Amino acid sequence: MTGPALSSTATLRETMGSYYRSLGDADTAPVAWCSSVGPAELLRALGYRVFFPENHAAMLGAARTANRVMPIAHAQGYSQDICSYLTSDIGAYLAGETPLKAYGLTSVPRADVLVFNTNQCRDVRDWFEWYGRQWDVPVIGVRSPRSIDTVTDDDVEGVARQIEALVPTLEAVSGARLDGARLAQVVAISRECSHLWGACLGTAAARPAPFTFFDGTIQMGPAVVLRGMEEACAYYRSLLAELEERVRTRVAAVRGESLRLYWDGMPLWGRLRALATNFAEFGTAVVASTYCNSWIFPDLDADDPIRSMARASLNLFIARSEEPKEQYIERMVRQFDVDGIVFHDCRTCPNNSNTRYAMPQRLSKRLGIPSLVLDGDVNDLRCYSDEQGRTNIEGFVEQLADTRASRRGA
Amino acid sequence: MTLMRYYAGIDSGSWTTKAVIIDADGGVLGTAVKRSGADLAVAARQAYDAALARADVPAGDIVAVWSTGFGRHNVEFANGSRTELDCHGRGVAHYVRGPVTVVDIGGQDAKVIRLDAGGQRVAHRMNRKCAAGTGSFLDEIALRLGVETGALDGLAAESAETLELSSFCTVFAGTELLTLIRSGKRPADLAMAAYRSLVKRVQAMEVFHGAMVATGGVVAHHPRVVSLLREATGGEVVVPPHPQEMGAFGASLAARDGAVAVGDALDAHGNGDGREASAATGVGSRQDVG
Ligand code: SF4
Numbered sequence: 001m002t003g004p005a006l007s008s009t010a011t012l013r014e015t016m017g018s019y020y021r022s023l024g025d026a027d028t029a030p031v032a033w034c035s036s037v038g039p040a041e042l043l044r045a046l047g048y049r050v051f052f053p054e055n056h057a058a059m060l061g062a063a064r065t066a067n068r069v070m071p072i073a074h075a076q077g078y079s080q081d082i083c084s085y086l087t088s089d090i091g092a093y094l095a096g097e098t099p100l101k102a103y104g105l106t107s108v109p110r111a112d113v114l115v116f117n118t119n120q121c122r123d124v125r126d127w128f129e130w131y132g133r134q135w136d137v138p139v140i141g142v143r144s145p146r147s148i149d150t151v152t153d154d155d156v157e158g159v160a161r162q163i164e165a166l167v168p169t170l171e172a173v174s175g176a177r178l179d180g181a182r183l184a185q186v187v188a189i190s191r192e193c194s195h196l197w198g199a200c201l202g203t204a205a206a207r208p209a210p211f212t213f214f215d216g217t218i219q220m221g222p223a224v225v226l227r228g229m230e231e232a233c234a235y236y237r238s239l240l241a242e243l244e245e246r247v248r249t250r251v252a253a254v255r256g257e258s259l260r261l262y263w264d265g266m267p268l269w270g271r272l273r274a275l276a277t278n279f280a281e282f283g284t285a286v287v288a289s290t291y292c293n294s295w296i297f298p299d300l301d302a303d304d305p306i307r308s309m310a311r312a313s314l315n316l317f318i319a320r321s322e323e324p325k326e327q328y329i330e331r332m333v334r335q336f337d338v339d340g341i342v343f344h345d346c347r348t349c350p351n352n353s354n355t356r357y358a359m360p361q362r363l364s365k366r367l368g369i370p371s372l373v374l375d376g377d378v379n380d381l382r383c384y385s386d387e388q389g390r391t392n393i394e395g396f397v398e399q400l401a402d403t404r405a406s407r408r409g410a
Numbered sequence: 411m412t413l414m415r416y417y418a419g420i421d422s423g424s425w426t427t428k429a430v431i432i433d434a435d436g437g438v439l440g441t442a443v444k445r446s447g448a449d450l451a452v453a454a455r456q457a458y459d460a461a462l463a464r465a466d467v468p469a470g471d472i473v474a475v476w477s478t479g480f481g482r483h484n485v486e487f488a489n490g491s492r493t494e495l496d497c498h499g500r501g502v503a504h505y506v507r508g509p510v511t512v513v514d515i516g517g518q519d520a521k522v523i524r525l526d527a528g529g530q531r532v533a534h535r536m537n538r539k540c541a542a543g544t545g546s547f548l549d550e551i552a553l554r555l556g557v558e559t560g561a562l563d564g565l566a567a568e569s570a571e572t573l574e575l576s577s578f579c580t581v582f583a584g585t586e587l588l589t590l591i592r593s594g595k596r597p598a599d600l601a602m603a604a605y606r607s608l609v610k611r612v613q614a615m616e617v618f619h620g621a622m623v624a625t626g627g628v629v630a631h632h633p634r635v636v637s638l639l640r641e642a643t644g645g646e647v648v649v650p651p652h653p654q655e656m657g658a659f660g661a662s663l664a665a666r667d668g669a670v671a672v673g674d675a676l677d678a679h680g681n682g683d684g685r686e687a688s689a690a691t692g693v694g695s696r697q698d699v700g
Contacts, residue, residue: 370533387480388519388536395495399531402496406530 001255002280006211008239009218015235016221020103023051030112030174033131035124036224037294037313038117038141039163041190041305044228045183046174051109052225053127057085059099060092061269061379069095070380083123084348084379090130113173115166116141119319121351140169144313147321151314159310184302186228187309191300196236197223198296201288203243205336208252209287210243213263214276215253216292223295254285259400262333263289265344266352266378271386278390282397288336290317290329291352318352325354326363333367339400341371342393347383370403372396415473418461419661420454420488421497422446422481425517425545426627427453428658429461431472436504436663440465441655450481458487476665478657480518489665495523495534497660502623503529504663505650510621513612514656515628515635517545522616535615541580543611545628550580551604554587555597562601563632569602571595583607602634609638622647630654 023031032048034040036055043050060066066084069091074080076094078087089108092098098107114128114137125141132139142162145155167178197220203210211219219239226232245251261279263286268275279286299315301308313319317328333341341363345355354360360371374392377383414433421428423446431440442460446453454477462469477485478497485491492500494514502512503525512523520543524533541547545559552559573595577583583604590600608628622645624636630653640647652659 364533373535391480391493391495392534392536395493395534398493398496399534402530403532406528 002276003251003253003255006215006219006239006242008235008242011235011238012219012221015226015231017103019222019225019231020100020105023049023100023109024103024105025049031109032170032173033111033114033128035116035120035128035141037119037316038115038124039166039309039313041186041228041300041309042163042166042170042178042183043115045186046170046178047176048112048170048174049109050225051111053089053108054085054124055221055225056098056100056108057089057379058267058269060088060097061085062272063099064270064381065092065097065099066270066379067381069097080348080380082348083121083127084377086123086127086130087348088379089127093131093134110135111137113137113170114139114141115170117144117313118142119144119146119313119316121318121349123349123351138169138173140166142166142313144319146319148314148319149321149324151311155314156307156311159314160307163306163310180305183305187300187305188302189230189233190228191297191302193223193227193229193232193236194295194297194300196233196240198293198298200236200240200243201292201296202335203240203247204253204285204287206247207260207337208250208254208257209260209285210246210251210253212253212276212279213286213289213292214267214272214279216289217267217269217272220292220295227295252285254280254283256283257285258283259285259340259397259404260336260338261286262329262336262338262341263291263344264329264341264354265291266346266349267291268344268376268381268384269379270381271376271384271389274386275389275393278393279397282394282401284397286342287338288332290332290354293332294318322357322359326359326366329363330367333369338369339404340369340396341367342396343371343373345373345375347375347377348380349378352378370396370399414467414471416465416467416471417662417665418458418472418475419497419658419663419665420458420475420477420479420482420485421494421655421657421661422450422454422477422479422485423494423516423518423627423657424480426654427457427479427481428655429454429457430652430655430658430662431461431465431467432659432662432666434666436666438652438655438659439467441652441658443654446481450484451486454481454485455487474665474668476661478661478664492661492664494657495521495536496531497657497664498625499523499525499529499531499660500663501656501660502625502650504659506621506623506648510623511616511618512623512625513618513629513639515544515608515612515624515626517549517627520544520612520615520626522612524616537611537615542583543608543615545626547580547583547608547611548604548628548632550584551587551601554584554591555600557597557601560631562604563634565598566601566605566634568598569596571599573599573603575600575603575607605632605634605638609635609642612639613642618643618645621645624649625653625656627654 032043066088070087072091073087222232297312299312440461444457477488477491482491508525520537
């Protein structure tokens with residue numbers, strides 16, 4: 001059973017709500033679309049209101065609007081096999097649907113410029129270019145190296161130069177000049193937010209964990225959309241206080257927590273609650289994930305804003321090769337002391353599925369803990385079988401529980 | 411007069427429902443297989459009654475009934491349930507000493523389960539949402555060849571030419587088959603090609619080494635699959651008694667052993683919320699995990 005709800009969530013709703021509402025304000029600052037780990041700090045320093053379409057797509061998934069609207073994008077020639085964030089978002093736009101209607105918007109905010117970073121995938125760029133054509137606005141971005149072994153100074157230099165090259169267009173669109181001091185300030189706030197969010201996630205190392213991966217996917221909202229804004233820091237200060245209090249008083253996110261798991265890969269937005277309940281029913285807490293931790297950027301440095309933004313975007317898990325990814329998961333498994341790893345094989349996002357080049361097998365052997373591969377998708381529920389998923393999870397938990405029982409019995 | 415203790419297991423599969431009655435030593439007294447149909451609860455009851463009748467055991471002598479399979483939570487009269495992954499492993503471990511790899515090929519899915527030397531399950535894999543590599547694939551092929559699925563094995567026995575079905579999915583394999591029929595290929599060779607294709611799909615699920623045990627409805631009704639598995643892996647493939655009812659048999663063993671449902675097992679050993687584990691009782695209270 002899941003434990004009590006976090007009381008901070010009420011503030012979270014307000015914080016997110018006012019952010020969404022601000023996107024609908026007419027005649028205020030220009031709007032920039034930004035990919036999840038695009039140069040948001042730069043956009044904020046130039047006074048843009050920043051919209052993150054991946055967050056919007058996740059809302060479409062969570063509201064289960066995605067499956068209804070994706071076929072519209074498929075009919076436009078965007079395959080069922082590519083990013084279902086892209087197809088749900090474009091499909092929703094064409095259908096005139098958006099969950100932002102709840103915040104007074106009639107559609108996604110029209111972009112004045114769209115800014116991508118391909119450190120995560122090519123799909124964000126294709127996605128943004130569709131809107132760029134639609135609205136006849138510039139689509140610019142960083143073409144990042146991927147599958148990086150060690151991030152070199154040359155890599156950082158290359159990306160930093162690309163970020164700098166965005167500035168003239170961004171200045172022309174916004175009509176503002178980039179102020180170095182303002183950028184440093186935004187980077188400092190962003191770094192603080194990342195630090196606080198990291199501290200929140202770190203509390204789940206406690207036994208019992210005060211919150212789980214499933215809570216984290218909701219709680220991470222401000223770290224995603226308010227990066228570089230003081231509001232995000234304020235929220236995480238209060239969340240951290242609540243989580244630390246939970247640790248002190250041993251309030252468990254999963255009642256009777258006994259097994260602890262690590263989650264790698266995307267969430268299944270349309271099945272978040274069902275999966276959270278599923279694991280909790282078996283006394284199993286999914287205590288940490290690659291996904292939630294991907295919004296921690298320790299590299300950000302106010303003394304060297306652009307180069308540190310470049311380094312942060314390159315050091316990110318998703319941009320790395322297999323070995324550093326494995327080392328990362330190994331560190332997490334040790335830090336959070338988990339009994340097993342669940343890998344989500346996300347059908348339409350190979351970029352965030354670490355199941356396809358035998359990583360689960362290698363890691364199970366290396367770490368001596370079992371892993372489970374769940375077939376599913378971030379937004380396309382046709383790729384997920386509830387029954388098979390449930391049996392897979394239940395079977396995995398049975399196995400872990402039996403192994404533990406027989407070890408204790410031996 | 412000593413009181414006899416009997417146990418039952420129900421495997422509520424998406425295609426068929428199986429029931430097994432055992433005695434305290436795990437000896438099988440009666441089994442039954444029914445079509446699951448639309449009402450899983452009714453099918454479970456029918457299979458249970460039929461197995462009881464075959465075993466000649468009155469329902470009142472059954473100490474505990476456990477369920478497994480796709481519809482395990484629909485078996486209202488069950489005292490507990492475990493997944494089919496657990497029950498197949500448990501059933502096989504009763505007959506074969508580990509380490510062993512269990513390959514279960516059913517009507518709608520295929521799974522591979524690895525057991526260690528002590529019969530403890532250490533890993534599993536289920537096929538994706540796809541009919542290829544399962545009984546449904548054979549049904550589709552039989553339909554295209556105009557024979558009953560049950561006649562496919564006999565037909566393949568007459569195969570003289572080695573043909574390959576290269577398609578990835580059942581629908582494509584169906585059209586590929588039509589092309590081959592039109593080009594004059596013999597049904598016997600096509601039936602054999604279908605079996606080979608199925609075995610290839612199963613082989614792609616896991617690296618097979620060491621002893622293998624094959625179970626499931628497809629294994630029970632299509633001995634060709636077993637001989638092809640043997641050929642393909644070059645190792646021994648054991649088919650235990652009642653391969654189709656292995657899941658139900660495992661569930662009956664779980665009933666006998668009072669296998670603890672997952673949540674309860676964890677409470678017993680972990681830092682749970684204080685509920686008592688009801689190991690070895692398994693009776694009376696429903697220890698369902700879901
Ligand atoms: S990382 Fe995956 S889910 Fe995210 S935008 Fe790229 S393809 Fe889509």
